[in-house]
Amino acid sequence: MPLHPFDEATALETAGEHTWQGRTSPAYGNMVGPFGGITAAQALSAVLRHPQRQGEPVALTVNFAAPLEDGPFEAIARPARTNRSTQHWQLELRQQGQAVLTGTAFTALRRDTWGADEHTMPSAPRAAEIPLPTARKRVEWVNRYEMRFIDGGFPEHWDGRDTGSSRTRLWVRDAPARPLDHASLTALSDVFFPRVWRRRATLVPIGTVSMTVYFHADAAQLAEVADGYLLGQAQAQVFRAGYFDQSAQLWTEGGTLLATTHQVVYYKE
Amino acid sequence: MPLHPFDEATALETAGEHTWQGRTSPAYGNMVGPFGGITAAQALSAVLRHPQRQGEPVALTVNFAAPLEDGPFEAIARPARTNRSTQHWQLELRQQGQAVLTGTAFTALRRDTWGADEHTMPSAPRAAEIPLPTARKRVEWVNRYEMRFIDGGFPEHWDGRDTGSSRTRLWVRDAPARPLDHASLTALSDVFFPRVWRRRATLVPIGTVSMTVYFHADAAQLAEVADGYLLGQAQAQVFRAGYFDQSAQLWTEGGTLLATTHQVVYYKE
Numbered sequence: 001m002p003l004h005p006f007d008e009a010t011a012l013e014t015a016g017e018h019t020w021q022g023r024t025s026p027a028y029g030n031m032v033g034p035f036g037g038i039t040a041a042q043a044l045s046a047v048l049r050h051p052q053r054q055g056e057p058v059a060l061t062v063n064f065a066a067p068l069e070d071g072p073f074e075a076i077a078r079p080a081r082t083n084r085s086t087q088h089w090q091l092e093l094r095q096q097g098q099a100v101l102t103g104t105a106f107t108a109l110r111r112d113t114w115g116a117d118e119h120t121m122p123s124a125p126r127a128a129e130i131p132l133p134t135a136r137k138r139v140e141w142v143n144r145y146e147m148r149f150i151d152g153g154f155p156e157h158w159d160g161r162d163t164g165s166s167r168t169r170l171w172v173r174d175a176p177a178r179p180l181d182h183a184s185l186t187a188l189s190d191v192f193f194p195r196v197w198r199r200r201a202t203l204v205p206i207g208t209v210s211m212t213v214y215f216h217a218d219a220a221q222l223a224e225v226a227d228g229y230l231l232g233q234a235q236a237q238v239f240r241a242g243y244f245d246q247s248a249q250l251w252t253e254g255g256t257l258l259a260t261t262h263q264v265v266y267y268k269e
Numbered sequence: 270m271p272l273h274p275f276d277e278a279t280a281l282e283t284a285g286e287h288t289w290q291g292r293t294s295p296a297y298g299n300m301v302g303p304f305g306g307i308t309a310a311q312a313l314s315a316v317l318r319h320p321q322r323q324g325e326p327v328a329l330t331v332n333f334a335a336p337l338e339d340g341p342f343e344a345i346a347r348p349a350r351t352n353r354s355t356q357h358w359q360l361e362l363r364q365q366g367q368a369v370l371t372g373t374a375f376t377a378l379r380r381d382t383w384g385a386d387e388h389t390m391p392s393a394p395r396a397a398e399i400p401l402p403t404a405r406k407r408v409e410w411v412n413r414y415e416m417r418f419i420d421g422g423f424p425e426h427w428d429g430r431d432t433g434s435s436r437t438r439l440w441v442r443d444a445p446a447r448p449l450d451h452a453s454l455t456a457l458s459d460v461f462f463p464r465v466w467r468r469r470a471t472l473v474p475i476g477t478v479s480m481t482v483y484f485h486a487d488a489a490q491l492a493e494v495a496d497g498y499l500l501g502q503a504q505a506q507v508f509r510a511g512y513f514d515q516s517a518q519l520w521t522e523g524g525t526l527l528a529t530t531h532q533v534v535y536y537k538e
Contacts, residue, residue, distance in 0.1 A: 058478070058479075058512055058533060059332070059478065059479040059533045061330040061373060061479070061481060063328070063357050063373050063375055065349060065350035065352075065357040066350055066352065080334060080361070080368045080371045081334035081335055081367065081368045081369075081371070083334075083335065086478070086535075088332050088334040088368065088371050090359070090371055092349070098350065099349045099350045099357065100350075102349045102350070102357050102359055102373050103373065104330060104332050104371050104372065104373060104479070106332055106478050106479050106533075108478075108511070108512070108535075110510040110511050110512070111510060111511050112510060113508075113509075113510060113511050113536065113537070113538055114469065114508070114538060115507075115508045115509040115510065116431070116468065116507070116508050116509075117506075117507050117509075118434070118435055118468070118504070118505050118506055118507060118508070119506035119507065162385070165387070166387055199385065199387070200383065209327070209328065209355070209375050209377075210327075210328040210330070210373075210375050210481075210483075212330060212479075212481045212531060214479075214512075214514045214533045216507045216509050216510075216512070216514070217509075218510065235387070236387050237386075237387055237388035237518065237526060237529045238384075238385070238386050238387060238388060238485050238526040238529065239382075239383070239384045239385045239387070240382075240384040240385075240386075240485050240486070241379040241381060241382060241384065241485075241487065242377070242379050242380050242382050243327055243377070243379070243483075243485070245483045245485075245529050247516065247529075247531075249506065257506060257507040260506050260514050260516075260531075262481060262483075262516075262529075262531050264327060264328045264375075264483045266355075266377075267382065268382070269382055269383060
């Protein structure tokens with residue numbers, strides 16, 4: 001059975017105690033270089049493969065330091081501090097000896113405690129009731145996701161009016177469908193198209209500079225989701241002087257909040 | 270004129286090309302070790318002092334890898350990648366040769382663009398109309414901030430009932446008042462007491478493990494705020510298996526969103 005494109009893209013070969021060799025995946029190509037979500041997943045993948053890893057991902061921050069060139073990269077994941085049940089990681093992706101991504105991750109052994117989902121899932125029609133978009137895909141990576149927009153999809157007309165809201169809600173999963181894990185959830189945290197496009201109905205040049213993912217489920221819980229749809233919601237808080245932020249949530253169909261994620265994005269004009 | 274306690278706390282002495290020497294400040298003492306906000310500000314302070322710095326802070330992530338012991342620390346801020354108008358930093362605080370904080374920062378030269386504050390400031394009575402809390406301060410750092418709670422203050426009774434909401438709104442500024450800058454805004458991003466205490470009306474043990482700040486204003490805009498009050502709002506999204514997240518916003522009295530900030534926090538029970 002052929003590997004799923006996501007597993008092919010996030011495969012890494014050992015190249016040292018804290019170093020792996022990977023390569024960019026044409027299946028996840030973006031306008032220039034790869035989809036940022038797959039790059040973030042590749043960085044986390046180094047942590048997930050590390051023989052010294054303790055616990056499961058709770059927090060991940062990646063900074064896109066330079067555009068990746070298509071081809072090989074080195075992934076470095078180094079434990080900076082190992083405590084009794086938690087571990088802090090320093091991350092880097094390098095090409096031609098230069099950092100193209102920097103980051104940190106936090107893994108932990110989690111314990112059962114009191115819990116509550118305070119940000120509850122918005123009500124929405126079921127995924128199957130929402131048609132798939134028919135528009136031509138501008139970039140390859142979009143074909144790797146099944147996206148069914150509940151509201152706030154791509155503007156129908158790029159007429160440059162201020163729409164007053166940057167919010168998008170959609171059902172989303174890998175295409176072809178694939179069981180959920182922390183690496184694929186990382187990539188899914190970046191599927192939301194740039195909020196400035198939605199707010200302004202204008203395709204200005206953009207680029208994510210920093211992205212943080214908080215994971216609220218362990219591997220067993222993610223395995224239970226299997227290849228079910230996730231409800232994703234994303235919205236910006238402020239656009240100013242060339243940078244905006246956006247925050248997003250990803251819930252299971254049953255309403256369990258699996259990940260909350262934030263990013264700051266460069267935009268031109 | 271004596272230094273403001275904040276400036277005293279964030280003073281660093283050069284100790285190498287990318288290394289500074291600092292020390293924890295009793296004025297910002299917490300239950301155990303220092304207030305996390307001051308530690309984050311100390312880490313950013315190394316970037317702000319770096320002679321190779323380009324631009325101003327846009328994003329900062331710090332991870333609290335181990336409790337700081339009272340006393341000296343080494344602060345390391347290393348430019349990982351310098352582009353034409355942006356720069357990526359790797360951060361570390363060390364004590365006894367071990368990482369106690371890891372992090373990354375992103376600085377940039379910002380340009381005027383279209384902009385909008387999408388997350389608008391909630392309406393609230395003016396700061397002067399809200400009395401200062403009279404309760405005994407449990408920890409020293411709380412005396413370094415003037416906090417006037419609009420709603421969602423400390424529970425009046427720690428009776429362990431689920432209050433159903435973790436939201437807090439307050440007016441806040443340094444005490445004594447001090448002109449705002451990126452370092453003090455970083456510390457202010459961490460003044461919100463742990464959301465799990467508010468939600469559960471229970472003082473469970475907690476500790477922030479990772480905190481991200483997105484800065485939406487440059488030094489000139491912060492200088493204009495001077496020592497005015499900021500309206501802060503914080504709320505959790507999910508509590509599960511020993512960790513919860515919280516997101517917060519800080520607006521000027523005039524309603525400009527200066528910073529959005531997120532953290533993931535360990536809690537027991």
